[in-house]
Amino acid sequence: MTENITIFTWVTVCCWVLFCSYWLLLRNKTLKNIQGRTARQRYLGTLGYVLIFTLLYLPLFVHGGFAGRIIPAHYLLQGIGALICMAGVGVCIWSRTILGRNWSGGVTAKQGHELIVEGPYRLVRHPIYSGFLTALAGTCLVTGGLAAIIVTCIYTLALCLKINDEEVLLRDVFPGTYEIYQQQTRKLIPFIW
Structure with a gap:
């Protein structure tokens, strides 16, 4: 087991601890939701993150099968992976900082909601999601597991559905303005999509 845990593993763990700590620090520093999230929604959100992180790091503790490593534990690949994770978490934190009090864990409008179009929001409409998927x-x-790859793909699809819901909401909250913003920026990948 310990031979699977490299410096690159620790780099990604530190990145995710930083990400989670930053989100916890700012969780109550937002504008009031017009429609609050239910306890069930909050519980399922937390459960989702626990599941994602468990499956991401499962190959370090379980060998073979669904949980096993399918990407070789090559130092160059792991080093690139650690750099990509760091960049992704950096984009998340930068985006969350710029979004400020307008952030919401669910698809909901805020009282006094503002449309943020600066910083990373000049390039993509959902940079927190871009950064999270990158990380x-x-x-x-780094971990190389089949389960990690599958959960990342499933999460990406679920996130695309959430983005569609968010964009419908934002078009309603910012009629006309959001459509112009959509024409000027990409959804998740700068200059591409």
């Missing part, structure tokens, strides 16, 4: 992909390169 997940980097972590997959």
Whole structure:
């Protein structure tokens, strides 16, 4: 087991601890939701993150099968993965900082909601998601597990559905303005999509 845990593994763990700590620090520093999240929604959100992180790091503790490593534990791949994870978490934190009090864990409008179009929001409409998916992909390169890759793919699909819901909400909250913003920026990947 310990031979699977490299410096690159620790780099990704530190990145995710930083990510989670920053989100916890700012969780109550947001504008009031117009429609609050239910206890069930909060519980399922937390459970989702526990599941994601468990499956990301499972190959370090379980060998073979669904949990086993399918990406070789090569130092170059792991180093690239750690750098990608660091970049992704950095984008998440930068984006969350710029979004400020307008952030919400669910798809909901805020009282006094503002449309943020600066910083990373000049390039993509959902940079927190872009950064999170980037960090997940980097972590997959480091841990190399089939389960990690599958959960990352499933999470990406679920996130695309959430983005569609968010964009409908934002078009309603910022009629006309959000459509112009959509035409000027990409959804998740700068200059591409």
